[in-house]
Ligand code: ATP
């Protein structure tokens with residue numbers, strides 16, 4: 001690897017990615033490949049912190065891998081792998097868990113939300129989820145982590161874990177910085193625009209999936225919840241319209257002022273169709289790439305196998321050094 005800065009990010013294979021995942025995270029991954037060394041992972045070990053159907057999880061993981069490639073991740077430029085293929089993540093997870101406090105994990109809002117949602121299965125993995133995320137990042141000594149704003153708290157914790165380890169054992173880990181987009185860091189649900197758009201929402205009209213066809217996308221936007229006002233403008237309290245403006249801005253690169261001008265005097269109906277069309281057209285190449293890739297399982301396998309080999313080589317070095325630092329006897 002050259003001495004460019006290093007990027008790490010991950011996404012859970014918990015279903016087809018939403019427009020939120022795309023705008024908030026994945027679409028920012030491909031352009032970073034030009035300037036940085038990038039490592040991207042399908043984090044299947046994180047996914048099992050909530051109950052998954054094994055058959056579906058396997059399929060979702062392959063699809064997620066194909067999807068990040070469809071969004072422009074080039075396995076020649078970046079390292080792209082499936083988390084469970086690289087054992088060092090679990091190894092480092094344990095070491096870092098011993099530098100993480102119960103109290104700080106208890107404050108994580110994702111844990112609070114998910115344990116309320118899955119009250120019948122508040123397992124230890126759900127609680128220690130952010131430690132594994134810290135291990136993902138620190139195993140490669142990543143400098144920057146591109147994520148949506150909902151992951152900021154987890155990243156703060158990863159920074160604290162790194163700093164605490166460095167204090168205990170001597171400077172070692174790079175303290176990672178979040179890399180959060182200016183527009184679209186939190187895309188909201190189309191049905192409840194005060195809630196984030198999420199893959200695991202039970203209402204199919206709440207989120208746009210990046211593989212939805214054009215008609216479905218337009219239909220979902222037409223049904224999007226707005227307000228009883230008439231004006232297309234970005235203002236406090238207009239959560240639904242603000243969200244549609246954010247989405248439109250993210251896919252057209254127009255700023256809010258330009259959008260307000262474009263739709264001055266027009267109704268919400270016209271605006272919703274325009275947003276739907278812009279999103280569908282923007283996502284068309286992703287859908288085409290995905291169809292091609294998912295039908296070439298041999299190529300996918302070749303890519304994720306090579307990716308895992310490269311990731312293991314790098315992270316193994318980190319883990320060996322960490323084992324020495326904490327005082328484990330050399331195995332060889
Ligand atoms: P789940 O619903 O299964 O928890 P999720 O949709 O929240 O999944 P993740 O796999 O947890 O998706 O997140 C992948 C990336 O997408 C993260 O960087 C996260 O910050 C980002 N992301 C998720 N939802 C949104 C959203 N609504 N807006 C912007 N970014 C988002």
Ligand code: LTN
Nearest residue numbers: 008009010011012043133136145
């Ligand atoms: N928790 C993240 C997914 C994730 C991740 C990571 C993101 C797991 N490990 C490392 C960035 C870096 C989420 O999006 N829910």
